[in-house]
Amino acid sequence: MDFDLEIDAFANDCPDIVTQMAKGAKVAKMEGEPSSASAAPKGKAKAKAKSKGPAVVKTCFILTCDDECVKSKRWCKKHNQTFDNMFYQAKKENEIESLETAMSNPETATEAMEEFDEENPSEGKWRRKKLIVWSQFKRKYCVSQVKRKRDGTRPFEYGQWMIRGQQTMGWTKQATHNEWERYLKDSRIDRDTLGLEKDRSKSVYLEEGGVQEKQLNAEDRRVLLQQCKGNMRGRDIDGFFNEDAADAAAEATTPPAKGKRALEESGEKVETSAEKKARMKFEKxxxxxxxxxxxxxxxxxxxxxxxxxxxxxxxxxxxxxxxxxxxxxxxxxxxxxxxxxxxxxxxxxxxxxxxxxxxxxxxxxxxxxxxxxxxxxxxxxxxxxxxxxxxxxxxxxxxxxxxxxxxxxxxxxxxxxxxxxxxxxxxxxxxxxxxxxxxxxxxxxxxxxxxxxxxxxxxxxxxxxARKKRQQEADEAVKMREAAKNAAAKARMFSKLSHPIFGIKDSCWKPFVVHSGQGFDPAAHADEPWVMRASEAVKTWRNHAESSVKLMEFGGGYQKAPSVKTDGRAMAPVLQKQGKEQAVALMTGFAPTAKLLDVSKLQDGANFQANMWYWGFDSKMSGGFLAPNAAAMIRVVAMGGVNLVAFNLTKLVEQMDNKEPNLKDVVDFVLNMDDTYIAQHGDAKLGYTVTLAQDDVCYIPQGWFLAEQSTGCLLTYGIRKSYMIDTPHAAENYKTALSLLKRSGRDITKMEEVAKQFSKDTELAQTS
CATH class of the missing domain: 1.20.1270 (Substrate Binding Domain Of Dnak; Chain:A; Domain 2)
Known part of the structure; x- marks a missing residue:
């Protein structure tokens, strides 16, 4: 589109400028400046001077460019070159109409050319030519969308409403307030904080540009047109979506078939030039x-x-x-x-x-x-x-x-x-x-x-x-750090306490068997102590809703018990519907079920098998004890840590000079063990040692003696459960414990009844 203006039209629109130019010409003539009329030769009629307006300077069609247009063009030199490049691609892809549509609007033309120049730099090593993706071009510059401008008068706020009601409408203050409340409570009215819709432009139309759109059948085209009309508003005036236009567009027009040439109708094979050349070559x-x-x-x-x-x-x-x-x-x-x-x-x-x-x-x-x-x-x-x-x-x-x-x-x-x-x-x-x-x-x-x-x-x-090696090295490092930490803790505690046994190095004792968790049979290890580190089952039990509440209640109050002041230990039963069900499920997975002795028919035997206990240690607890009821025990640590050395009671008594000791003699013998004793009897390695930490589980066989010391944690507690084991070693240690307790003056009537329940095979094995 060119913008050449007629001079006469310009003069009519701007009479003041024309008058000034005429006055200027008159003054120039009075000052003696030559004019085209005075230069004419004598003897000829002077031509009537034609009135001309000032020269109209056309600027580039691009909004951001003020350069002068090229002659008969609407672009400056730079943008005319850009238009020629875009026109070349449009002509090659048959998209001239799309380019003209985009170039007809100064805004879209400016945006399209700026993007083209940015994508096609022309200087130095960055110079390149990029093809236009016409589908994106048309979607961006040829298809306009509905635009809404909400910058009109904004709705009244409360203060503005009160001023308008009293000053403009003449209402009282209370009446104005009542009207405001009435409108607020009306559910049919939506409150809007934006301005009124000042301007709205539409342009939504169907463009059949792709192969799929061009090959639409009549039914698909009808559905698509209805969808487009359904998205429009009542004020749209696009005639393309009128019923007449839709019906007319649905009519299919088929071009006339081209006639066949005579040779094609006759069916004769036409020899091409290449075939003729090859035939002549072969004949030659x-x-x-x-x-x-x-x-x-x-x-x-x-x-x-x-x-x-x-x-x-x-x-x-x-x-x-x-x-x-x-x-x-x-x-x-x-x-x-x-x-x-x-x-x-x-x-x-x-x-x-x-x-x-x-x-x-x-x-x-x-x-x-x-x-x-x-x-x-x-x-x-x-x-x-x-x-x-x-x-x-x-x-x-x-x-x-x-x-x-x-x-x-x-x-x-x-x-x-x-x-x-x-x-x-x-x-x-x-x-x-x-x-x-x-x-x-x-x-x-x-x-x-x-x-x-x-x-x-x-x-x-x-x-x-390599990963396995690194893991092994990491495990070894953890073990070394743990051993060093335990040794340091033992050294610190040994300096404060009077029991020499806890100053002996761990290497002088046997380690507990490690419960791997997979393929480990507790019944096969019923006569030896084992430990399971950081059990996931314990973590799950400890974080259970019911278990955690009662466990924390015990942990927060067990140090107030009188027994803590006497020997540094406390205990309490785990009650039904207060976490016992979860604790029983936890212990069942660790118990040596196949080797258990049934004592439910004895007096208080059923209670013994059903009971489960909370246990708690003072931070300075240290001493030697026989396992509760001389039975096997599974202990779970919920908080804190314990250093533990376990002894087979029968073998321990055999190492003592006093062959008929009582329980106090055994306690003194164990707690007074020191490096001198270990140096003399190191080959025996009577004890099994382990340091228990949070979420650890340990098993103590039946009739074993324990030397225990708290690691110094402020709170150390958990749960435990006792079991009677029916094996030859368990029966032997149990009877040794009965002898100790009897010589100590304890009542062992119930324990003797339990000893009679061991199976005959166990007694025969013990005798042999």
């Missing part, structure tokens, strides 16, 4: 004997040369297959116990591939027809033996052995038709030998896949070994 070759012979020899040599390249590829593939099979054997040799199904499948596949390659390479100096058929059958069977899932050759192609190409290449010399020679050469090289190339590439691909898989497995194994 056939008419010249030496040239035809040379042509056949050249064709034969080309086929043989291509076959030689395939043979070299076959040698390379054979080498790669052998290397891959060797790698598979080396990988499977150390892993014979754990066979890798993938590696085994690769091994069988490699063997079948080598067999197929041998069948292709079969060499016959002068094969007969039967030999050629046999070689072809063997090759087909070898290809089928690879497996249905492995495609060495495409299903629509046929692989021929090497001897086939040798025979066909020499057979070219016996042909008498030049076109037949050319067609045969093309078939052999472009189709059949090309299939051989693909066959060799498939073999190389399989060998490379095998090597990649084995390399990946090797790398994964190395990473796993």
């Amino acid at each position: 070759l056939a008419s010249s004997g030496p040239a035809f012979t040379a042509f056949k020899t050249t064709a034969c040599n080309k086929v043989l040369d291509k076959l030689g390249l395939c043979s070299k590829a076959a040698e390379n593939a054979k080498k790669k297959l052998e290397e891959a099979r060797k790698s598979v054997r080396e990988y499977l040799a150390p892993n014979s116990s754990e066979q890798d199904a993938v590696a085994l499948s690769y091994q069988s596949c490699l063997e079948a591939c080598e067999a197929a390659l041998r069948c292709w390479e079969v060499d016959m100096p002068s094969p007969s027809d039967a030999d050629r058929e046999k070689a072809l059958d063997d090759l087909k069977k070898a290809l089928e033996s690879v497996g249905p899932d492995v495609k060495l050759v495409k299903s629509d192609a046929s692989l021929m052995p090497s001897v086939y190409f040798t025979c066909r290449a020499h057979g070219l010399k016996n042909l008498t038709d030049a076109k037949e020679v050319s067609d045969m050469q093309t078939t052999l090289i472009k189709t059949e030998l090309a299939t051989v190339d693909l066959f060799m590439k498939a073999l190389l691909k399989i060998s490379s896949d095998v090597q990649s898989y084995l390399k990946q497995k090797k790398t994964s194994q190395e990473r796993a070994d």
